[in-house]
Amino acid sequence: MASRKAGRKWPALAALGFLLLAGPALTAEQAFRIDPPAQDLPAAEMQSASIVLAGGCFWGVQGVFQHVKGVTSAVSGYAGGNARTASYTLVSTGQTEHAEAVEVTYDPRQISLGRILQIFFSVAHDPTQLMRQGPDVGPQYRSAIFPANEAQRKVVAAYIAQLDASGAYRKPVATKVEALNGFFPAEDYHQDYMTRNPRQPYIVINDAPKVDNLSKLFSDLYREKPVLVFAGG
Structure with a gap:
């Protein structure tokens, strides 16, 4: 489903009507804080590390991690397919093997991989849904x-x-661990999208609540000013 992308803005009433008709599964996640990983990487002396996370629309995942202390960069892009098909037009077909993803680069001296994952599973997306997040359905929106x-x-x-054994969720974690064969940054208009379009209905309904949940559940890791791909947003 490519109902809210390519720079288009939903009319507010149409968006709200769609969500009401579609039911509560399409509203923003009701986030809650989960335990951090029992197994984590030790604090490193290196200044930079990165991991690629896919959890539905990259606008929201990017927006969350841009507000996390210790994250030095969060770039929207595509992962899982090849360079030839790494474009929004093709990825939107759901036939490229790509997922909308975000490359999160962080300073291991300030935040661990485990805390990055804790935020990803707590507020950035619903890890019990494999091929769907909110109103977006298809393999390009998979949890990976x-x-x-x-x-x-x-x-x-x-x-x-650990999460499955703890019963943290009512359903098993559906997130897949996939090989990283390359990360391909998305088109410029997808970068910093939440910051540049805070009143867009999709952002207001689906993504802004995630950042709000981050500020409430992880106040120790939240920063008000996001780190942006392009200076000035």
Whole structure:
């Protein structure tokens, strides 16, 4: 479903009517704080690390992590397919193997991989839905993590197992761990979308609540001013 992208803005009443007719599954997630991973990577001396996260529309995932302390960059893009098909027009067909994803680059001296994952599973998306987030349906909106290396993969796999064993959710975690064959930044108009379009109905209904949940559930990691891809938003 490509109902809210390509720079188009929903008329507010039409968007609200659609969501009401579609039912409560299409409203913003009711987030809650979950335990951090029992297994994490040790604090590193290196200044930068990154991991690619896919959890529905990249506007919201990017918007959340741009407000996280220790994150130095959050770039919307595509992962799972190849360079030839890494464009919004093609990815929107759901036939490219790509997922809308965000490359989160962070300073391991300030925030650990485990805390990044805790936020991802708590407020950035609903990890119990595999091929759907809110009003968006299809493999391009799947829940997936693309670790940068084997150490990250082990932490991610262990955390998914931990969450399932703890019964944190009413349903099993559907998030898949996939090989990172490349990350391809999305078109410029998709970058910093939440900051540049705060009153767009899709953002107001689906994504702004995620940032609000971040500020409430992770006040120690929340920063008011987002780190943007383009200076000035």
